[in-house]
Amino acid sequence: MKIDDVEVIPISSTRPEGEGIGDARGFGRTRETTLLRVETDTGTVGWGEAFAPGRIVDATFEELFRDDVVGMDPFDVESLADDAYTDSYHFAGNVFSQSVVSAVDVACWDIIGKTVGRPVHRLLGGEECQTLTPYASTMYFTETDRPIEEPMQAAVDEGFTAAKIKIGTGVDEDTERVRVAREVLGDDATLMVDMNGNYRPRQAIKTAKAIEPYDITWIEEPVPPENDSGYREVKRHVDTPIAAGEAHYGRFEFKHLIDDRAVDIVQPNLGRCGGFSEARLIADMATTENVAVRPHIWNSAVGLAAAVQFAASVSRYPNTRNVPEPMMVEFDRSENPLRTDILETPFDPTGGVLDVPQEPGLGVSVDEAAVEQYRS
Numbered sequence: 001m002k003i004d005d006v007e008v009i010p011i012s013s014t015r016p017e018g019e020g021i022g023d024a025r026g027f028g029r030t031r032e033t034t035l036l037r038v039e040t041d042t043g044t045v046g047w048g049e050a051f052a053p054g055r056i057v058d059a060t061f062e063e064l065f066r067d068d069v070v071g072m073d074p075f076d077v078e079s080l081a082d083d084a085y086t087d088s089y090h091f092a093g094n095v096f097s098q099s100v101v102s103a104v105d106v107a108c109w110d111i112i113g114k115t116v117g118r119p120v121h122r123l124l125g126g127e128e129c130q131t132l133t134p135y136a137s138t139m140y141f142t143e144t145d146r147p148i149e150e151p152m153q154a155a156v157d158e159g160f161t162a163a164k165i166k167i168g169t170g171v172d173e174d175t176e177r178v179r180v181a182r183e184v185l186g187d188d189a190t191l192m193v194d195m196n197g198n199y200r201p202r203q204a205i206k207t208a209k210a211i212e213p214y215d216i217t218w219i220e221e222p223v224p225p226e227n228d229s230g231y232r233e234v235k236r237h238v239d240t241p242i243a244a245g246e247a248h249y250g251r252f253e254f255k256h257l258i259d260d261r262a263v264d265i266v267q268p269n270l271g272r273c274g275g276f277s278e279a280r281l282i283a284d285m286a287t288t289e290n291v292a293v294r295p296h297i298w299n300s301a302v303g304l305a306a307a308v309q310f311a312a313s314v315s316r317y318p319n320t321r322n323v324p325e326p327m328m329v330e331f332d333r334s335e336n337p338l339r340t341d342i343l344e345t346p347f348d349p350t351g352g353v354l355d356v357p358q359e360p361g362l363g364v365s366v367d368e369a370a371v372e373q374y375r376s
């Protein structure tokens, strides 16, 4: 089997003026990402996503990857990342190269799964897994003033039992947002916070201590992703678990987070970290330091499908049979047609349970006509 054709498909969707949403770093109205449609000489089609802007992905793919990927056997997928690190040498440790590797890798695993008739999570060594626990990513900062409890109430009404909210704009506002979130969500639910790396260590520590009474399951990106010493400083002073990884890519960056236990939870994005092959290496490394793995998802439905398959495959080490710890997957609650409109059957997180597709490959059918509507 050989790859015959690869199409890079940039997609985007823009919200109306004034309806931007955001995090502590600012607002945005446009969601954009890039799909990869890979077809083999047997007619099997695989899908992947590079979680990066289309024109950059296109140029990177054409310049560094097309000649090697077209003609490649998808079953050789695990050599892809190694080749990308070594062949392109000076460019390999680069987020755009790694995003392209992610898309090709995920598409190859989709093809392998479709060829052998198994969902990817079983190919990656995971046990049978029917459901995961989705958590609502919500309470974004909004461009126009809106009651902050509204989106959390909506998540509760949909049946979510776990949620993550945006903070990171000063200890007083942070504490108020967490207080409101906990009140609406209830005492038994799981609550996480995301600072999006907007703080210096001391600011992050101050907020972390102020919100400790609200039983926070993790604090995400307290300091910028490149601030290794900042992560270590936060960890020394804060009891709440620390998470990071959405802005990291490739096994070598994750090794820094894992080796020193700079974080308690790593969050690879399947459209950026290097795909399934690299995510599995990262997850294996994480087990050696007893660091948990919870994928980051702010992607289109294709990246979401990849993350769901990956999450379903992650090792349950250490065996927590006596203290069950659900595998949680991020489920963005902002309006995003790239997530809701491009599959024939969209993912449905209502009721606080997310079904893991059991069909071969990614287990989803991409609606190509819908994809065309969002091509940019």
Ligand SMILES: [Mg+2]
Pocket (backbone or CB within 6 Å): 194, 196, 220, 221, 246
């Ligand atoms: Mg985040």
